[in-house]
Amino acid sequence: MPETFISTLQLRLREFAQARDWEKFHSPKNLVMALTVEAAELQEIFQWLNESQAAALDAIQRERVAEEMADVLLYLCRLADVVKIDLQQAALAKLQRNAEKYPADAVRGSAAKYSDY
Amino acid sequence: MPETFISTLQLRLREFAQARDWEKFHSPKNLVMALTVEAAELQEIFQWLNESQAAALDAIQRERVAEEMADVLLYLCRLADVVKIDLQQAALAKLQRNAEKYPADAVRGSAAKYSDY
Amino acid sequence: MPETFISTLQLRLREFAQARDWEKFHSPKNLVMALTVEAAELQEIFQWLNESQAAALDAIQRERVAEEMADVLLYLCRLADVVKIDLQQAALAKLQRNAEKYPADAVRGSAAKYSDY
Amino acid sequence: MPETFISTLQLRLREFAQARDWEKFHSPKNLVMALTVEAAELQEIFQWLNESQAAALDAIQRERVAEEMADVLLYLCRLADVVKIDLQQAALAKLQRNAEKYPADAVRGSAAKYSDY
Numbered sequence: 001m002p003e004t005f006i007s008t009l010q011l012r013l014r015e016f017a018q019a020r021d022w023e024k025f026h027s028p029k030n031l032v033m034a035l036t037v038e039a040a041e042l043q044e045i046f047q048w049l050n051e052s053q054a055a056a057l058d059a060i061q062r063e064r065v066a067e068e069m070a071d072v073l074l075y076l077c078r079l080a081d082v083v084k085i086d087l088q089q090a091a092l093a094k095l096q097r098n099a100e101k102y103p104a105d106a107v108r109g110s111a112a113k114y115s116d117y
Numbered sequence: 118m119p120e121t122f123i124s125t126l127q128l129r130l131r132e133f134a135q136a137r138d139w140e141k142f143h144s145p146k147n148l149v150m151a152l153t154v155e156a157a158e159l160q161e162i163f164q165w166l167n168e169s170q171a172a173a174l175d176a177i178q179r180e181r182v183a184e185e186m187a188d189v190l191l192y193l194c195r196l197a198d199v200v201k202i203d204l205q206q207a208a209l210a211k212l213q214r215n216a217e218k219y220p221a222d223a224v225r226g227s228a229a230k231y232s233d234y
Numbered sequence: 235m236p237e238t239f240i241s242t243l244q245l246r247l248r249e250f251a252q253a254r255d256w257e258k259f260h261s262p263k264n265l266v267m268a269l270t271v272e273a274a275e276l277q278e279i280f281q282w283l284n285e286s287q288a289a290a291l292d293a294i295q296r297e298r299v300a301e302e303m304a305d306v307l308l309y310l311c312r313l314a315d316v317v318k319i320d321l322q323q324a325a326l327a328k329l330q331r332n333a334e335k336y337p338a339d340a341v342r343g344s345a346a347k348y349s350d351y
Numbered sequence: 352m353p354e355t356f357i358s359t360l361q362l363r364l365r366e367f368a369q370a371r372d373w374e375k376f377h378s379p380k381n382l383v384m385a386l387t388v389e390a391a392e393l394q395e396i397f398q399w400l401n402e403s404q405a406a407a408l409d410a411i412q413r414e415r416v417a418e419e420m421a422d423v424l425l426y427l428c429r430l431a432d433v434v435k436i437d438l439q440q441a442a443l444a445k446l447q448r449n450a451e452k453y454p455a456d457a458v459r460g461s462a463a464k465y466s467d468y
Contacts, residue, residue, distance in 0.1 A: 005121055005205055012212055019221040025399050028171040029263070032160045033398040035189070036270055039156040040391030043149045047384040048376050054145040057200065066202045069193060070211035072152070073204060076189055083174065085183045087190060088122055094187035095129055104136040142282050146380070150281040153387055157274030164267040165259050238356055239439055246446055253455040262405040266394045269423070273390040277383045288379040291434065300436045304445035306386070306427055307438060310420060317408065319417045321424060322356055328421035329363055338370040 006088055010081040013074060028083050035075040042068035123205055127198040130191060145200050152192040159185035240322055244315040247308060262317050269309040276302035357439055361432040364425060379434050386426040393419035 017023045045064055046054050057065060080087040134140045162181055163171050174182060197204040251257045279298055280288050291299060314321040368374045396415055397405050408416060431438040 005123065009208060009212070016212075016215065020219060020224050022224075027168050029163050029166070029168060029267075030398055032156075032163050033263075033267060033394055036153070036156040036160050036274075037391045037395045037398060039149075039153040039189075040270075040388045043153050043384055044388045046146050046149050047381055047388060049146070051144050051146060062200075062202065065200060066207040067211060069197055069202055069204055070207040072156075072189070072193055073208050074211060076186060076193070080186055083179075083182060085179065085186055087186055090183040090187040091126060091190050094184060094191060095126070095133075098133065102137060107137050107139075146384075147281055150277055150380075150384060153391075154274045154278045154281060157271045157387075160267055161271045164264055164271060240356065243442060243446070250446075250449065254453060254458050256458075261402050263397050263400070263402060266390075266397050270387070270390040270394050273383075273387040273423075277387050280380050280383050283380070285378050285380060296434075296436065299434060300441040301445060303427060303431055303436055303438055304441040306390075306423070307442050308445060310423055310427070314420055317406075317413075317416060319413065319420055321420055324417040324421040325360060325424050328418060328425060329360070329367075332367065336371060341371050341373075 004088060006077055006080075009074065009077045013078045014081060017078075026078060026082055028079065031075055031079040031082060035072065035079060038068060038071040038075055042072060121205060123194055123197075126191065126194045130195045131198060134195075143195060143199055145196065148192055148196040148199060152189065152196060155185060155188040155192055159189060238322060240311055240314075243308065243311045247312045248315060251312075260312060260316055262313065265309055265313040265316060269306065269313060272302060272305040272309055276306060355439060357428055357431075360425065360428045364429045365432060368429075377429060377433055379430065382426055382430040382433060386423065386430060389419060389422040389426055393423060 017026055042065065045061060045068065077087065079085075080090075134143055159182065162178060162185065194204065196202075197207075251260055276299065279295060279302065311321065313319075314324075368377055393416065396412060396419065428438065430436075431441075
């Protein structure tokens with residue numbers, strides 16, 4: 001398999017955990033809990049903003065957003081490594097399923113059809 | 118900027134939303150809400166499993182896990198695109214900060230130091 | 235201690251779990267995971283709505299919202315029972331702390347002071 | 352309707368928001384986001400603990416748990432007030448549905464039947 005950004009992150013996270021004897025903490029349940037917590041910390045930045053404010057973050061907010069998004073990505077990659085899921089393949093497969101589930105012609109302009117993608 | 122997996126996903130998600138006239142739904146607040154919801158849907162698969170069960174998922178569980186992890190990655194990439202955060206750079210910067218914050222020699226074997234990485 | 239609505243719910247949830255031999259699933263970690271998942275399921279109902287739609291839920295949406303809010307309350311009460319936290323006392327103590335932390339005269343009309351309550 | 356603990360909390364939260372001119376922040380979407388964030392903050396306390404540690408919280412952890420549980424309850428009550436859902440009635444209705452959905456005789460001792468309650 002060619003080296004990818006995700007596999008590079010996973011290797012570095014694995015070495016990071018090994019070097020600190022932290023692998024014992026990285027059970028699937030613990031990692032998924034940490035992932036949800038990081039997503040919520042990202043959400044916290046936005047919770048009291050109105051849409052205009054959320055679309056015009058200042059430099060300090062942007063730095064916090066970047067850091068929390070990084071945390072989400074790192075835990076997601078670490079969890080995928082621990083449970084041996086190919087995240088890249090899973091994402092491409094999901095894009096494909098979404099394209100089949102929501103044909104552009106059928107759903108365009110129809111808010112009623114909107115649920116998720 | 119060289120094309121990366123994340124930028125490829127972001128392009129496809131952008132085109133997907135444009136083709137369906139769904140960009141109006143993809144405000145930062147809405148996307149961060151969807152991201153947290155997907156993380157929780159991933160968590161739901163693990164919530165009643167004990168650690169042994171969580172470490173030995175069957176094929177059906179693995180497929181669900183892969184799909185929910187994909188959803189988290191897709192919303193994370195989409196949000197990063199909308200708020201114009203470079204997710205790849207943010208992840209590398211966070212790895213660097215973690216390495217400085219948790220020097221391996223200082224924290225090895227010390228559960229008390231463990232909080233996050 | 236006088237019987238309260240919360241203690242009544244807790245008694246019924248305890249008997250419910252005992253009658254089904256489900257107490258083994260109700261560890262603090264599992265219950266807190268379930269609580270977060272239920273909060274996210276509630277959130278899911280609102281994620282693609284704009285503020286006007288969110289303030290004018292139809293009957294079907296209201297029923298779903300009521301059920302998810304009930305799930306959050308039930309898991310919260312169950313968790314409090316399992317970890318032996320007096321939820322009623324905790325809530326009153328927090329109201330008191332909030333009143334001290336955010337004096338009305340100091341924060342009125344100042345969005346900048348707003349973070350949480 | 353007789354005054355209940357929940358309605359008492361709701362009255363105090365309403366007055367609290369009014370006195371600070373914070374009602375404008377308390378849209379359903381914002382409140383549900385805050386609720387999920389508080390649930391995740393509660394979860395964060397437990398995420399790296401093993402089950403033994405989670406069942407034997409020390410005094411400092413218990414205080415944090417109590418405060419985060421209080422936050423969840425306060426936002427839940429505030430949201431119910433804003434969207435005009437009777438939380439007490441919703442909880443009782445859900446208990447009733449659970450009793451019908453999971454008859455004790457049918458599910459006892461059967462982990463396979465376990466999903467949620």
